[in-house]
Amino acid sequence: MLHTSQIQISKSALNNNIEQIKKRINNGARYSMVIKANAYGHGIETILPLIEECGVDHYSVFSVAEAIRAHKVKKEKCDIMIMGFIDDDYLEWVIEHDISFFVFTLDRLRKVAEVAHKINKPAKIHIELETGLHRTGFTEDQLDEVVKFIKKHPKDFEIEGICSHLAGAESIVNYTRIVDQIETFKQRCNWFKDKGIEPKYRHLACSAGVLNYPDSIFDMVRVGISNYGFWPSKESKMMHLKDKEFSKDPLKRVLSWSSQVLSINTVPEGKYVSYGQSYLTNRKSRIATVPVGYGYGFSRTLSNNGHVLVDGKRVPVVGNVNMNMVVIDVTDAPKVKIGDEVVLIGEQNSTTISVSSFSDMNNSMNYELLTRLPSHIPRHVVD
Numbered sequence: 001m002l003h004t005s006q007i008q009i010s011k012s013a014l015n016n017n018i019e020q021i022k023k024r025i026n027n028g029a030r031y032s033m034v035i036k037a038n039a040y041g042h043g044i045e046t047i048l049p050l051i052e053e054c055g056v057d058h059y060s061v062f063s064v065a066e067a068i069r070a071h072k073v074k075k076e077k078c079d080i081m082i083m084g085f086i087d088d089d090y091l092e093w094v095i096e097h098d099i100s101f102f103v104f105t106l107d108r109l110r111k112v113a114e115v116a117h118k119i120n121k122p123a124k125i126h127i128e129l130e131t132g133l134h135r136t137g138f139t140e141d142q143l144d145e146v147v148k149f150i151k152k153h154p155k156d157f158e159i160e161g162i163c164s165h166l167a168g169a170e171s172i173v174n175y176t177r178i179v180d181q182i183e184t185f186k187q188r189c190n191w192f193k194d195k196g197i198e199p200k201y202r203h204l205a206c207s208a209g210v211l212n213y214p215d216s217i218f219d220m221v222r223v224g225i226s227n228y229g230f231w232p233s234k235e236s237k238m239m240h241l242k243d244k245e246f247s248k249d250p251l252k253r254v255l256s257w258s259s260q261v262l263s264i265n266t267v268p269e270g271k272y273v274s275y276g277q278s279y280l281t282n283r284k285s286r287i288a289t290v291p292v293g294y295g296y297g298f299s300r301t302l303s304n305n306g307h308v309l310v311d312g313k314r315v316p317v318v319g320n321v322n323m324n325m326v327v328i329d330v331t332d333a334p335k336v337k338i339g340d341e342v343v344l345i346g347e348q349n350s351t352t353i354s355v356s357s358f359s360d361m362n363n364s365m366n367y368e369l370l371t372r373l374p375s376h377i378p379r380h381v382v383d
């Protein structure tokens, strides 16, 4: 084996998740799968052909770099939408390749018109509205100017969408903020309609929107984390399971990550393990190493904190996570030997390490730990 660890991508889990999420959308809204941040660590090139097989034909990315990767592997008929960063130098490429994108500043709107005019092709844009996240998006006082500018350049724009993003729909504390956002979004869309701008897609919902706020589902949804089998938060899972119609956990984890035992030593009682003094043996211990460290996506925050599976048992990470190695205590797993499989995320003999218990911290860590999985670790598709 060339690499020190492998990532497995489960096709059936992915299929299941998409099917389950689609069941929550009953108005025929277009399904855009968010594949930013290397498809939440799953690998754009690995995931894309699989989701195409599931009938998903719209992909949301954050940057041109991701759009280029998706464009290389996607089928002709599938669409790409950029939600974030585009350098002016790449606008031409984006418009030329029929890639749609969010516009959230007047400067960008002007620049787009200029490029579209130059290549004589309308740009497919989604007007992003500020509705309460206070991050990106046109504020209410800018909208007159937006409309005026668009109407002045009818040949340069195809207004494909109006959109906004929810400010933490996965968390109960944001409830009123989210409800207000949905209302504001509706009103603004109607305002545009009155001005004669009525695009094909109005879109607001992310995973937590689809799962917990059906009113946030308009003509398109942008679903990320739940496709990969993770709940946006524990609360969003709980809120969802309280719904009688969907009382079973519908999501299955797509990704698992494994390595193997590199070495095993016996360490006497009263010795510090790994760098520094963060872990002292309180008994004669069997200490093993696994060749994945923070340089391989195994976060340093898991020092003395994370767990892995080996010989079907959950064993603790001891001492600090190193750049290339993590140290585990296998004293209570006496059968473990060099070369045995170590599961970092996933299942072994029906014991599971989920990404969130892998960190034993709050669930929002899921997003971070997943997206930090280095792209150089090979991804294998399994059934």
Ligand SMILES: *Cc1c(COP(=O)(O)O)cnc(C)c1O
Residues within 6 Å of the ligand: 034, 036, 083, 165, 205, 206, 207, 208, 222, 223, 224, 225, 226, 232
């Ligand atoms: C990341 C992102 C999403 C998807 O969010 P999930 O919580 O992963 O479903 C949707 N819309 C925008 C603008 C995003 O940046």
